[in-house]
Amino acid sequence: MISTPVLALCIGLAAGLRTITPLAAVSWVAWLGWLPLDHTWLAFFGHPWVAPVLTLFAIAELVGDKLPQTPSRRKPAVFAARIVSGALCGAALTAPYSAWSTGLMAGIVGAVIGTLAGHALRTRLAAGLGRDWPVALGEDAVAVIGATLIVWAAHTG
Template sequence: MTHFLVLLLALLIGVVAGLRALTPPAVVAWAAALHWINLDGTWAQWLAHPITVTVLTILAVVELITDQLPKTPSRKTPVQFLARLIVGAFAGAVIGTAWGYTFGGLGAGMIGAVLGTLGGYEARTRLVAATGGRDLPVALVEDVVAVVGGFAVAALTAVV
Protein backbone atom coordinates (compact mmCIF):
# COMPACT_ATOMS: atom_id res chain seq x y z
CA MET A 1 0.00 0.00 0.00
CA THR A 2 1.33 3.43 -0.83
CA HIS A 3 2.29 5.90 1.84
CA PHE A 4 -0.50 8.24 0.68
CA LEU A 5 -3.22 5.58 1.04
CA VAL A 6 -2.03 4.56 4.49
CA LEU A 7 -2.10 8.17 5.65
CA LEU A 8 -5.52 8.72 4.07
CA LEU A 9 -6.97 5.70 5.91
CA ALA A 10 -5.33 6.86 9.15
CA LEU A 11 -6.84 10.32 8.63
CA LEU A 12 -10.27 8.80 8.02
CA ILE A 13 -10.13 6.61 11.14
CA GLY A 14 -9.26 9.80 13.01
CA VAL A 15 -12.39 11.46 11.60
CA VAL A 16 -14.38 8.54 13.02
CA ALA A 17 -12.75 9.19 16.41
CA GLY A 18 -14.09 12.72 16.20
CA LEU A 19 -17.60 11.32 15.82
CA ARG A 20 -17.41 8.50 18.39
CA ALA A 21 -14.26 8.19 20.46
CA LEU A 22 -14.39 4.49 21.23
CA THR A 23 -15.39 3.20 17.80
CA PRO A 24 -11.90 3.41 16.18
CA PRO A 25 -10.10 1.28 18.79
CA ALA A 26 -12.82 -1.37 18.47
CA VAL A 27 -12.66 -1.21 14.69
CA VAL A 28 -8.87 -1.57 14.47
CA ALA A 29 -9.03 -4.42 16.98
CA TRP A 30 -11.59 -6.19 14.80
CA ALA A 31 -9.45 -5.49 11.73
CA ALA A 32 -6.48 -7.12 13.45
CA ALA A 33 -8.53 -10.08 14.69
CA LEU A 34 -9.98 -10.63 11.20
CA HIS A 35 -6.49 -10.33 9.67
CA TRP A 36 -7.47 -7.30 7.61
CA ILE A 37 -4.31 -5.70 8.96
CA ASN A 38 -1.19 -7.52 10.04
CA LEU A 39 0.07 -6.41 13.42
CA ASP A 40 2.09 -9.56 14.21
CA GLY A 41 5.37 -8.69 15.88
CA THR A 42 4.46 -5.04 16.39
CA TRP A 43 3.70 -2.97 19.48
CA ALA A 44 0.00 -3.25 18.57
CA GLN A 45 -0.30 -7.02 18.19
CA TRP A 46 -2.28 -7.23 21.46
CA LEU A 47 -5.27 -5.65 19.69
CA ALA A 48 -6.00 -8.91 17.86
CA HIS A 49 -6.51 -10.83 21.11
CA PRO A 50 -10.15 -11.92 21.60
CA ILE A 51 -10.33 -10.37 25.07
CA THR A 52 -9.13 -7.01 23.72
CA VAL A 53 -11.64 -7.14 20.87
CA THR A 54 -14.44 -8.00 23.29
CA VAL A 55 -13.60 -5.28 25.81
CA LEU A 56 -13.20 -2.59 23.15
CA THR A 57 -16.44 -3.63 21.47
CA ILE A 58 -18.33 -3.43 24.75
CA LEU A 59 -16.87 0.01 25.47
CA ALA A 60 -17.84 1.23 22.00
CA VAL A 61 -21.43 -0.01 22.45
CA VAL A 62 -21.63 1.67 25.88
CA GLU A 63 -20.47 4.92 24.30
CA LEU A 64 -23.14 4.65 21.60
CA ILE A 65 -25.75 4.32 24.35
CA THR A 66 -24.42 7.04 26.65
CA ASP A 67 -24.10 9.49 23.78
CA GLN A 68 -27.90 9.58 23.65
CA LEU A 69 -28.16 10.80 27.26
CA PRO A 70 -28.97 14.49 27.78
CA LYS A 71 -26.16 15.01 30.30
CA THR A 72 -23.42 13.75 27.98
CA PRO A 73 -20.84 16.54 27.65
CA SER A 74 -20.07 18.16 24.32
CA ARG A 75 -17.29 16.60 22.26
CA LYS A 76 -15.70 20.06 22.25
CA THR A 77 -15.11 20.19 26.01
CA PRO A 78 -11.36 19.91 26.72
CA VAL A 79 -11.46 16.39 28.19
CA GLN A 80 -13.69 15.02 25.41
CA PHE A 81 -11.68 16.75 22.69
CA LEU A 82 -8.36 15.52 24.09
CA ALA A 83 -9.69 11.97 24.36
CA ARG A 84 -10.68 12.06 20.67
CA LEU A 85 -7.25 13.37 19.70
CA ILE A 86 -5.52 10.59 21.62
CA VAL A 87 -7.81 7.87 20.27
CA GLY A 88 -7.59 9.19 16.71
CA ALA A 89 -3.80 9.27 16.96
CA PHE A 90 -3.75 5.76 18.43
CA ALA A 91 -6.03 4.25 15.78
CA GLY A 92 -4.14 6.07 13.02
CA ALA A 93 -0.85 4.76 14.40
CA VAL A 94 -2.23 1.22 14.42
CA ILE A 95 -3.23 1.48 10.78
CA GLY A 96 0.12 3.06 9.93
CA THR A 97 2.01 0.35 11.83
CA ALA A 98 0.62 -2.37 9.58
CA TRP A 99 2.58 -0.78 6.69
CA GLY A 100 5.54 0.66 8.55
CA TYR A 101 4.24 4.21 8.90
CA THR A 102 3.50 4.34 12.62
CA PHE A 103 4.31 8.00 13.20
CA GLY A 104 2.75 9.20 9.95
CA GLY A 105 -0.39 7.30 10.85
CA LEU A 106 -0.34 8.81 14.33
CA GLY A 107 -0.19 12.36 12.96
CA ALA A 108 -2.82 11.71 10.28
CA GLY A 109 -5.13 10.11 12.85
CA MET A 110 -4.78 13.11 15.14
CA ILE A 111 -5.53 15.56 12.33
CA GLY A 112 -8.53 13.45 11.35
CA ALA A 113 -9.77 13.54 14.94
CA VAL A 114 -9.70 17.35 14.93
CA LEU A 115 -11.60 17.40 11.64
CA GLY A 116 -14.11 14.82 12.84
CA THR A 117 -14.67 16.48 16.20
CA LEU A 118 -15.22 19.98 14.88
CA GLY A 119 -16.97 18.92 11.67
CA GLY A 120 -19.14 16.38 13.46
CA TYR A 121 -20.17 18.97 16.03
CA GLU A 122 -21.10 21.49 13.35
CA ALA A 123 -22.97 18.94 11.25
CA ARG A 124 -24.92 17.61 14.21
CA THR A 125 -25.74 21.09 15.51
CA ARG A 126 -27.02 22.23 12.12
CA LEU A 127 -28.98 19.04 11.45
CA VAL A 128 -30.64 19.22 14.87
CA ALA A 129 -31.62 22.83 14.20
CA ALA A 130 -32.95 21.88 10.75
CA THR A 131 -35.10 19.12 12.25
CA GLY A 132 -36.71 21.40 14.80
CA GLY A 133 -34.42 20.48 17.69
CA ARG A 134 -34.83 16.72 17.43
CA ASP A 135 -31.43 15.42 18.51
CA LEU A 136 -32.08 11.68 18.80
CA PRO A 137 -32.59 10.92 15.09
CA VAL A 138 -29.50 12.93 14.20
CA ALA A 139 -27.46 11.23 16.92
CA LEU A 140 -28.54 7.80 15.68
CA VAL A 141 -27.55 8.66 12.11
CA GLU A 142 -24.20 9.87 13.41
CA ASP A 143 -23.77 6.54 15.24
CA VAL A 144 -24.39 4.65 12.00
CA VAL A 145 -22.00 6.89 10.06
CA ALA A 146 -19.28 6.34 12.69
CA VAL A 147 -19.66 2.56 12.92
CA VAL A 148 -20.13 1.91 9.20
CA GLY A 149 -17.45 4.45 8.32
CA GLY A 150 -15.02 2.91 10.78
CA PHE A 151 -15.54 -0.58 9.43
CA ALA A 152 -15.34 0.74 5.85
CA VAL A 153 -11.93 2.22 6.62
CA ALA A 154 -10.83 -1.05 8.22
CA ALA A 155 -12.13 -3.08 5.29
CA LEU A 156 -10.26 -0.84 2.87
CA THR A 157 -7.03 -1.64 4.69
CA ALA A 158 -7.53 -5.24 3.64
CA VAL A 159 -8.36 -4.39 0.03
CA VAL A 160 -5.91 -1.70 -1.01
Protein backbone atom coordinates (compact mmCIF):
# COMPACT_ATOMS: atom_id res chain seq x y z
CA MET A 1 0.00 0.00 0.00
CA ILE A 2 1.32 3.43 -0.97
CA SER A 3 0.75 6.23 1.53
CA THR A 4 -1.59 9.00 0.46
CA PRO A 5 1.06 11.76 0.81
CA VAL A 6 3.24 9.81 -1.62
CA LEU A 7 0.30 9.51 -4.01
CA ALA A 8 -0.27 13.27 -3.62
CA LEU A 9 3.38 13.90 -4.51
CA CYS A 10 3.03 11.61 -7.53
CA ILE A 11 -0.15 13.27 -8.80
CA GLY A 12 1.73 16.56 -8.47
CA LEU A 13 4.50 15.13 -10.66
CA ALA A 14 1.85 14.30 -13.28
CA ALA A 15 0.51 17.87 -13.00
CA GLY A 16 4.02 19.09 -13.73
CA LEU A 17 3.89 17.20 -17.02
CA ARG A 18 0.30 18.08 -18.02
CA THR A 19 -1.83 20.54 -16.08
CA ILE A 20 -5.33 19.24 -16.77
CA THR A 21 -4.85 15.47 -17.04
CA PRO A 22 -4.52 14.86 -13.27
CA LEU A 23 -7.51 17.11 -12.58
CA ALA A 24 -9.59 15.03 -15.00
CA ALA A 25 -8.39 11.77 -13.44
CA VAL A 26 -9.24 12.95 -9.92
CA SER A 27 -12.64 14.19 -11.03
CA TRP A 28 -13.52 10.83 -12.59
CA VAL A 29 -12.75 8.87 -9.43
CA ALA A 30 -14.64 11.43 -7.35
CA TRP A 31 -17.65 11.29 -9.68
CA LEU A 32 -17.61 7.48 -9.60
CA GLY A 33 -17.70 7.66 -5.80
CA TRP A 34 -14.30 6.03 -5.44
CA LEU A 35 -12.86 9.15 -3.82
CA PRO A 36 -15.28 10.41 -1.16
CA LEU A 37 -15.08 14.20 -1.32
CA ASP A 38 -18.78 14.96 -0.70
CA HIS A 39 -18.32 16.78 2.60
CA THR A 40 -15.08 18.56 1.78
CA TRP A 41 -14.19 21.81 0.08
CA LEU A 42 -13.12 19.65 -2.88
CA ALA A 43 -16.62 18.23 -3.49
CA PHE A 44 -16.78 20.05 -6.84
CA PHE A 45 -14.55 17.32 -8.30
CA GLY A 46 -17.47 14.88 -7.99
CA HIS A 47 -20.11 16.98 -9.74
CA PRO A 48 -21.40 15.20 -12.86
CA TRP A 49 -20.30 17.85 -15.37
CA VAL A 50 -16.75 18.36 -14.04
CA ALA A 51 -15.15 15.10 -15.23
CA PRO A 52 -16.36 15.34 -18.86
CA VAL A 53 -15.45 19.03 -19.12
CA LEU A 54 -11.99 18.49 -17.64
CA THR A 55 -11.50 15.51 -19.95
CA LEU A 56 -12.23 17.71 -22.98
CA PHE A 57 -9.80 20.33 -21.66
CA ALA A 58 -7.18 17.62 -21.06
CA ILE A 59 -7.52 16.40 -24.65
CA ALA A 60 -7.19 19.97 -25.90
CA GLU A 61 -4.07 20.37 -23.75
CA LEU A 62 -2.55 17.20 -25.21
CA VAL A 63 -3.08 18.62 -28.71
CA GLY A 64 -2.06 22.17 -27.81
CA ASP A 65 1.18 21.04 -26.21
CA LYS A 66 2.51 20.09 -29.65
CA LEU A 67 1.85 23.49 -31.24
CA PRO A 68 4.83 25.79 -31.79
CA GLN A 69 3.11 28.82 -30.22
CA THR A 70 2.43 27.00 -26.93
CA PRO A 71 4.27 28.82 -24.14
CA SER A 72 6.95 27.12 -22.10
CA ARG A 73 5.81 25.36 -18.95
CA ARG A 74 8.35 27.53 -17.12
CA LYS A 75 6.49 30.76 -17.92
CA PRO A 76 5.06 32.13 -14.66
CA ALA A 77 1.35 31.72 -15.50
CA VAL A 78 1.80 28.21 -16.92
CA PHE A 79 4.02 27.17 -14.02
CA ALA A 80 1.47 28.56 -11.55
CA ALA A 81 -1.35 26.61 -13.22
CA ARG A 82 0.62 23.38 -12.82
CA ILE A 83 1.24 24.17 -9.16
CA VAL A 84 -2.46 24.85 -8.57
CA SER A 85 -3.37 21.63 -10.36
CA GLY A 86 -0.90 19.62 -8.27
CA ALA A 87 -2.12 21.27 -5.08
CA LEU A 88 -5.81 20.58 -5.79
CA CYS A 89 -5.19 17.00 -6.87
CA GLY A 90 -2.91 16.27 -3.92
CA ALA A 91 -5.42 17.75 -1.51
CA ALA A 92 -8.23 15.70 -3.09
CA LEU A 93 -6.36 12.41 -2.77
CA THR A 94 -5.71 13.01 0.93
CA ALA A 95 -8.94 14.80 1.93
CA PRO A 96 -10.85 11.58 2.78
CA TYR A 97 -8.20 10.98 5.46
CA SER A 98 -8.48 14.53 6.87
CA ALA A 99 -5.00 15.26 5.56
CA TRP A 100 -5.80 17.63 2.73
CA SER A 101 -3.20 20.20 3.81
CA THR A 102 -0.45 17.58 3.70
CA GLY A 103 -1.68 16.45 0.29
CA LEU A 104 -1.86 20.03 -0.92
CA MET A 105 1.79 20.63 0.01
CA ALA A 106 2.93 17.30 -1.43
CA GLY A 107 1.06 18.09 -4.65
CA ILE A 108 2.80 21.46 -4.90
CA VAL A 109 6.23 19.90 -4.37
CA GLY A 110 5.45 17.23 -6.97
CA ALA A 111 4.23 19.82 -9.48
CA VAL A 112 7.38 21.91 -9.12
CA ILE A 113 9.59 18.84 -9.55
CA GLY A 114 7.49 17.51 -12.42
CA THR A 115 7.50 20.85 -14.23
CA LEU A 116 11.23 21.43 -14.00
CA ALA A 117 12.37 17.82 -14.43
CA GLY A 118 9.85 17.23 -17.21
CA HIS A 119 11.12 20.26 -19.11
CA ALA A 120 14.76 19.29 -18.65
CA LEU A 121 14.19 15.69 -19.69
CA ARG A 122 12.03 16.57 -22.68
CA THR A 123 14.56 19.15 -23.87
CA ARG A 124 17.46 16.69 -23.62
CA LEU A 125 15.60 13.80 -25.24
CA ALA A 126 14.26 15.98 -28.06
CA ALA A 127 17.76 17.35 -28.73
CA GLY A 128 19.13 13.81 -28.79
CA LEU A 129 16.45 12.60 -31.19
CA GLY A 130 16.45 15.78 -33.23
CA ARG A 131 12.66 15.94 -32.91
CA ASP A 132 10.28 16.96 -30.15
CA TRP A 133 7.12 15.18 -31.38
CA PRO A 134 7.94 11.61 -30.21
CA VAL A 135 9.20 12.87 -26.87
CA ALA A 136 6.04 14.95 -26.38
CA LEU A 137 3.91 11.88 -27.12
CA GLY A 138 5.91 9.87 -24.60
CA GLU A 139 5.39 12.61 -22.03
CA ASP A 140 1.65 12.52 -22.78
CA ALA A 141 1.63 8.78 -22.16
CA VAL A 142 3.50 9.13 -18.88
CA ALA A 143 1.09 11.85 -17.68
CA VAL A 144 -2.10 10.01 -18.71
CA ILE A 145 -1.05 6.54 -17.59
CA GLY A 146 0.62 7.90 -14.46
CA ALA A 147 -2.41 9.93 -13.38
CA THR A 148 -4.68 6.96 -14.05
CA LEU A 149 -2.52 4.59 -12.01
CA ILE A 150 -2.17 7.10 -9.17
CA VAL A 151 -5.91 7.66 -8.78
CA TRP A 152 -6.49 3.91 -9.10
CA ALA A 153 -3.96 3.31 -6.30
CA ALA A 154 -5.71 5.96 -4.19
CA HIS A 155 -9.05 4.22 -4.82
CA THR A 156 -7.84 0.72 -4.02
CA GLY A 157 -5.79 2.07 -1.11
